[in-house]
Amino acid sequence: MKTRGFHHRRIGAGGVILLVLLGTCMVSLPWALRPSSNFYYDRQRANSPLIAPQEHNAWLWFGTGKLGQSLLGECLVGGVISLTIGLAAAAISVVLGVGVGLVSGYRGGWIDSLLMRIVDVLYALPYILLVILFKIALEHPLGKLLQSTTASNLVVLFLSIGLVSWLTMARVIRGQVLSLRTLPFVEAARAAGAPGHRIFLRHLLPNLVGPITVYATLMVPQAILQESILSFLGIGIQKPLPTWGSLASDGLIALSPVASCWWLLVFPCTLLGVTLLALNFVGDGLRDAFDPKREGAKI
Amino acid sequence: MTRFIAWRIAQLPLILAVIYVITFALVWIAPGSPYENNDRALSEAAKTDLKKRFHAESWEKFLGYYPWQIVRHGDFGPSLSYEGWSVNDILASALPVSMALGLVAIWIALMLGSAAGVTAALRRGGVLDLASLAIALVGVSLPAFVVAGLLIAIFSEWLHWFPSGGWGGIRQMVLPALALSSMPMAYIARLTRVSMLDTLGNDFVRTARAKGLPRWTVVWKHAFRNAFLPVFTYLGPATAYTMTGSFVVETIFNIPGLGQHFVNGVKNRDQTLILGTVLVYAAFLLTLNLLVDIGYALIDPRIEIAEKSP
Numbered sequence A: 001m002k003t004r005g006f007h008h009r010r011i012g013a014g015g016v017i018l019l020v021l022l023g024t025c026m027v028s029l030p031w032a033l034r035p036s037s038n039f040y041y042d043r044q045r046a047n048s049p050l051i052a053p054q055e056h057n058a059w060l061w062f063g064t065g066k067l068g069q070s071l072l073g074e075c076l077v078g079g080v081i082s083l084t085i086g087l088a089a090a091a092i093s094v095v096l097g098v099g100v101g102l103v104s105g106y107r108g109g110w111i112d113s114l115l116m117r118i119v120d121v122l123y124a125l126p127y128i129l130l131v132i133l134f135k136i137a138l139e140h141p142l143g144k145l146l147q148s149t150t151a152s153n154l155v156v157l158f159l160s161i162g163l164v165s166w167l168t169m170a171r172v173i174r175g176q177v178l179s180l181r182t183l184p185f186v187e188a189a190r191a192a193g194a195p196g197h198r199i200f201l202r203h204l205l206p207n208l209v210g211p212i213t214v215y216a217t218l219m220v221p222q223a224i225l226q227e228s229i230l231s232f233l234g235i236g237i238q239k240p241l242p243t244w245g246s247l248a249s250d251g252l253i254a255l256s257p258v259a260s261c262w263w264l265l266v267f268p269c270t271l272l273g274v275t276l277l278a279l280n281f282v283g284d285g286l287r288d289a290f291d292p293k294r295e296g297a298k299i
Numbered sequence B: 001m002t003r004f005i006a007w008r009i010a011q012l013p014l015i016l017a018v019i020y021v022i023t024f025a026l027v028w029i030a031p032g033s034p035y036e037n038n039d040r041a042l043s044e045a046a047k048t049d050l051k052k053r054f055h056a057e058s059w060e061k062f063l064g065y066y067p068w069q070i071v072r073h074g075d076f077g078p079s080l081s082y083e084g085w086s087v088n089d090i091l092a093s094a095l096p097v098s099m100a101l102g103l104v105a106i107w108i109a110l111m112l113g114s115a116a117g118v119t120a121a122l123r124r125g126g127v128l129d130l131a132s133l134a135i136a137l138v139g140v141s142l143p144a145f146v147v148a149g150l151l152i153a154i155f156s157e158w159l160h161w162f163p164s165g166g167w168g169g170i171r172q173m174v175l176p177a178l179a180l181s182s183m184p185m186a187y188i189a190r191l192t193r194v195s196m197l198d199t200l201g202n203d204f205v206r207t208a209r210a211k212g213l214p215r216w217t218v219v220w221k222h223a224f225r226n227a228f229l230p231v232f233t234y235l236g237p238a239t240a241y242t243m244t245g246s247f248v249v250e251t252i253f254n255i256p257g258l259g260q261h262f263v264n265g266v267k268n269r270d271q272t273l274i275l276g277t278v279l280v281y282a283a284f285l286l287t288l289n290l291l292v293d294i295g296y297a298l299i300d301p302r303i304e305i306a307e308k309s310p
Helices: A002-032 A071-107 A109-123 A127-146 A149-164 A167-180 A184-191 A196-233 A244-254 A262-290 B002-029 B044-053 B059-073 B087-122 B127-141 B144-158 B170-200 B203-210 B215-244 B246-253 B258-268 B271-299
Strands: none
Touching: A002 A071, A002 A262, A071 A109, A071 A149, A071 A167, A071 A196, A071 A244, A071 A262, A109 A167, A109 B002, A127 A149, A127 A196, A127 B002, A127 B215, A127 B258, A127 B271, A149 A196, A167 A196, A184 A196, A196 A244, A196 A262, A196 B144, A196 B246, A244 A262, A244 B144, A262 B127, A262 B144, B002 B059, B002 B271, B059 B271, B087 B127, B087 B170, B087 B215, B087 B246, B087 B258, B087 B271, B127 B170, B144 B170, B144 B246, B170 B215, B170 B246, B203 B215, B215 B246, B215 B271, B246 B258, B258 B271
């Protein structure tokens, strides 16, 4: 069972990297969010812009940005924001996808046709286009509701990513339910007079945990990727709040042959890349572990 | 087969109409308007005048005018933020750029990706296999803008082989096309490897080798042709990705493509431009998926496509 061990090592390694990253970001939040601290993400120092990374001062480990902010502080806050958006968006898309898939697959008939036509239509729109459209449409009503631009900015972002990315999940779950509902134990439950919600929760859902876990894990890096792309384009999280995507975008703009500020690009990109890599590791490992058929052939 | 194609083509306008309405609703409830951005402070009277000229006083007026123009004349109307430009002009100038870039990118991804996948499958467990595994995982994980940044840093700033931006020559196309192709290339490599491994284990491959056919004939003519099916299915969404994913790449490399216009349209709330771009993208995506379905049936005679039609 050499390959089994390989999945577990992959899941374990990815998980440890994620926990370390997330833990560091969370633990550092009190410093990164306190305006008097050297790590404060928006502390601007006119006398020390664009300092290259230095070893002897912790807040200079990643160097400073254009306005003299500590890049380490910005990266830590950005990490929390990116991971929060990823998790929240994945949660929304899982709930929506599983809900739609269950109802559509179990009820069948016109409900199924209607829901699947909606999925078809949304599939015909390029993903990122739809996220952007949702975002600009939801921004105003939510801003009024939450009374805070920062909070609404965050919520709008993961809402719009979540509202767009449930499509694949719904299709997968519907397919599973279609094959499950013909099995004897579901029929037996129905014959015994179990109500619909009980069949959903007690009989169907436990059999779907595998695919749900896998897609949810693979959803998180997707959501983080979308967020970083939006922030990169300037439509995502608004400044001065940092995310890895917007930090990388600043770094790319600062990249010029005259004064090479490599650290502005390298650190956010590395963090983003490592996080996404670790998440994909966990997701792929889980998929292979849940699907013994793919045992021999995987990459 | 004919019935299936006819049915799918008949559905296209309906889906496009639904997409038009959804997009319009989303854009219309979005705050801000093309008439009141920072550069142009207009009086109320001038605004009303503009709105009247653009048939945008109310949503009924808008929907009563533009859709008919599109159906009758294929005219998407004037752009609300680029003064003096019609949406058709913008599409005509930007669409070829995005399509050229997207097609080159998908071509690169297909060639390099399938070559890497086949090599990895043949050298299973070897150094080349592990290397392609690592590259594929990195390619899937890294956002296009990170790849683009790396490419610029290495090939433009350091080696000075290619320019870091602009549009016009083949040399300017290399870096953006590579950046854009990294994600689909990685997926294609993974798909090819997995399905090559499945196919190579089949009896007919052993038979072909046993009757004395050369190794490469068996690999390319017998195994690869069968292993290509999943890759072919993926080509539809992948092409759509390279054409729409170019948003970021177009911004970084300063390429005058459709993605940039869409992003600007969103920032300026340019309703006609957004609607035109979305419709063109959607029509494109739907056509691609249809072509993939048809091509799938042509490649693999076992697939009975007629069963899918109602």
